[in-house]
Amino acid sequence: MLSQLTPTLILGIIAAYFLLLITISYFTGRNAGNAEFFLAGRQSPWLLVAVGMIGATLSGVTFISIPGVVGAGGENQAFSYMQMVFGYLLGYLVIAHVLLPLYYKNNLTSIYGYLEKRLGVEAYKTGAAYFLLSRTIGASFRLYLVAIVLQHFVLGPFGVPFIATVAITILLIWVYTFKGGINTIVWTDTLQTAAMLSAVGLTIFSIGKAMETDLAGMASMIQSSSYSQLFFFEGGWNDPNNFFKQFISGALITIVMTGLDQDMMQKNLSCRSLRDAQKNMYVFSSVLVAAKFLFLSLGALLYIYAASIGLQVPERTDELYPMIALNHLPAAVGVLFVIGLIAAAYSSADSALTALTTSFCVDFLGMEKSGAEEQDKQRTRLYVHIGFSVLLLIIIVAFNALNNKDVISQLFKAAGYTYGPLLGLFTFGLLTTRRLSPKWVVPVCVAAPVLSYVINANSEAWLMGFQFGFLIIALNGLITFGGLWLISAEAEA
Structure with a gap:
């Protein structure tokens, strides 16, 4: 199977995929000014925002890590991760009924503008600076993982150096976001969410076919396996999988990393009204719970399938999904896996680049308060967009120079x-x-x-x-x- 997915074929698939994204960006960014770049003119269809946010939430790390963690033991083993996902629902309720009304009432472009009105300039700049720091490191980390995959499977065999691979990786984002910004991302993220979930769905279908069973049979296999435990009450507070610990953490993580994050909230603020933004949050959170459950179900099936064919589970469980998708299932699964991985990574990274540009322009350059001509503002925004693209390039190359996955992982955690x-x-x-x-x-x-x-x-x-x-x-x-x-x-x- 892997021999069918040659570097040339994978490159062709990725090229076709990005050609589609660029086509979308052409139509959505034709007449886009700063209002469309920052908040899509506050005219985004709420249902598209809801679907697109799924992809932005499920990063490339999640795409391969959640299935792998199911059978790894320790933290988030089996279906214990769902306890945190249930906590997400509480967090999304707080966002929908406390934070979104606050942001819409103050007519904010950058959510950190609230801190200026309530606590002063110092609090405002500090909050915005922390966002810039965390999102820059986080986006760099996710793109670094994508660049490694592209280097190993696609561009490396053609003799392309790593720095060029990184430059191409970032350039692709820049090309389809520099004009339309959020106006484009609302549509491209919807496509990328569909690609990601389709990859998971096709993988589950193919595993069922290989094991000669249907959906009900796979559900029965999961239920009777050692991977099916969902609730963990026995271990007390010292257990990393304790229900209350996971549930409370899930609620807080959602409030902070979604409700207080310019990247995630910028899409919500692009909706036509508070009511639409709230409807988006309800639908998004419901679909996200189902998507997380689907990923965990895939993880259990991957372990069950590996055992049935005598496949040794890799020491790094993140490698289990790509190993089976690329080596042991039909070519169509491998193709869609590659697209899904790229989609998962780019759906979170593209909006991050736009949000970083927005925050810097609004929070530090005071673009909304500036009396400059619109053309001059657009030129400044373009320079900032390019500047953050170059900054991501520098950080990713630095990650590669470190050549220490533990150090890089710690940097990512520190951003949290x-x-x-x-x-x-x-x-x-x-x-x-x-x-x-x-x-x-x-x-x-x-x-x-x-x-x-x-x-x-x-x-x-x-x-x-x-x-x-x-x-x-x-x-x-x-x-x-x-x-x-x-x-x-x-x-x-």
Whole structure:
């Protein structure tokens, strides 16, 4: 099977796929100005936004990691990940009924503009800076993984150096987003979500056919396997799969990494009204739960199928899905797997590049408040877009130079710590009426993630074996909130 997927064939598939994306961008970006680039003129169909957000949420890392983790043991084993997904639903309710009304009421382009109105310029710039830092590292990490796959299977065999592969990877995003921005991404992300879920669906169908069973038979196999456990109550708080720990973490992660993230919220703010944005959130969250369950079901079937043919599960379980898709199933599965992987990675990276451009233009260049001519604003936006593309290129090349997956993974995790101050800032603004002392905002917001990291690294020794896991966001936000309280005073009547 793998011999049929030659580098030339894979390159042709990818070229055809991106030709389709560029065609979409041509029609959606023909008359696009800054209003369309930033928020699609607030005319995005809510259903398209909902479908597209699935792809943006399910990154390339998720595409191959969730199926692999099912049988790996330890954290997120079996179907325990669904406990966190159920927590997502609570988080999405908070977003739909607390954060979205706040953003629409203030008519925001960048969600961090709320921090300026409520807590002052220092809090505003700090929140926006943390977003830029975390999203730059996160997008670079995801694109780095794609670049490695393209280098190994596609461009490397033609003698193309890694830096050129990275440049091509980023250039492809730039080409179909530089004109239309969010106006284009709403449509391309919908296509990419469809490609990703189609790859998973075809893989499940092909495994069923290979094992001579139907959908009901596969469901029965999963249910009777050792991979089917969903709820974990027995291990207590020291168990990383504990239900309450996972559920609470899921809710907080959703509020912070979706509701307080410019990348994810920019699509919602492009809807015609608050009501449409809320409908988008309801549909998106429902479909996301089903999609996550589908990925976990695929993971269980991959392990069951591997056992049935005597296939040794790779030490790195992330490699199980690509191994079976490319080596042991029909060519169509391999083709759609390649498209699905590319779609999964690009659907999160393309919107990140647009969101980074938007945040920098609005939050740091003050483009919305500027009296400059529209043409000059568009030229500035174009330069910023190019600048972030080059920055991603530099970071990805630096990742490759490190040549240490553990170090790179730690950098990616460290970027997650930057969401804690955002949680603390927004919570402080929403739950109190106090005013901050401007000069201490930045020190507090820098100290909080550092203290959180130190406590997390020593939690087993200091807290009788307790591990925070994803709850580190709660600790980070709590430290930030406490620090902000200490540097604040009651607002004058």
